[in-house]
Amino acid sequence: MTITERQNLILDKIIEEYIASAQPVSSQGLEKKYNFGISPATVRIEMQKLTETGFLYQPHTSAGRIPTDKGYRFFVDNIIESNFRDFDDKKFFEEFEQIEKVIDDSLKFTQLLTKNLASASSSLALSYLFDKDFLWKEGWEEILGEPEFKETEYISNFTKLLKSFEENIRGFEVPSKIQIYIGKENPFPKARDFSTIISRCYFPKKQEGILAILGPKRMAYQKNISLIDSLIKLLEKY
Structure with a gap:
């Protein structure tokens, strides 16, 4: 389903605000922060249309809006189609230079790389080496700090x-390019509240493997997609 350019802009800002705050986004808050060049009433009407067409959800009558899986998918597809920018966090690349020092120890390299990925993404990061059948995960401290994880379920x-x-x-068909699974798109059970960013890659010495980020659907997609993409490009040099 297509939406207007104005609705696209409003949807983008709602999702960006929700990712940052983890709170439903109200029309009043949106109007105060952004100049859409339209009246507050028109903003409310457009938000209602986005709700009626399934891009947004209103958890309570008096609450603001949050993105649905459909809204997130539209948002992510726009990121991919716009040729997302390279990741540019200076600290991440400085830490990668330190990790390079243990490049001859593939397991140690993978462990440190995964830890760096978890820290930069604020998510749970996983790396898998096919030939060694070695899976490493990092980021419990980062992921458990997200507000969603206050709920036991x-x-x-x-x-x-x-x-x-x-x-x-081990048997999962991971594509050669970055794949993003949102909510029920995930090929795993109990995943309706989560998103996965995953891709095949080549670790040093041409060892085939997988890089993945797991976290709430309310994750920083722009940053994390760029992060995985930039990391894959770095690894290709070895």
Whole structure:
């Protein structure tokens, strides 16, 4: 379903605000922060249209809006189609230079690389080496700090998702380019509240493997897609 350019802009800003705050986004808050060049009433009408067409959801009558899976998918597809920018976090690349010092120890290199990926993405990061059947994960401290993880059921479902990921990764058909699974798109059970960014890659010495980021659907897609893409390009040099 197509939406107007104005609705696209409003949807983008709502998703960006929700990613940053984890709180439903109200029309009043949106109007105060952004100059859309239209009246407050028109902003409310456009938000209502986006809700009626399934891009937004209103958890309570008096609450603001949050993105649906459909809204997130539209947002992510726009990021991919716009040729997302390279990741430019100076600290990340400085830490990668330190990781390079253990490049001859593939397991140690993978562990440190995964830890760096988790820290930069504020998500759970996983790396898998096919020939060594070695899976490493990092980022519990980062992921458990997200507000969604205050709920016991949420933690339980995430643990089940991770267990399923670990059990099936060896036979999972991972594409050669970055793939983003949002909510029910995930090929794993108990994943309706989470998103996965995953891709095949080549670790040093041309060892084929997988890089993945798992986290709430309310993740920083622009940053994390760029992060995975930039990391894959770095690894290709070895």
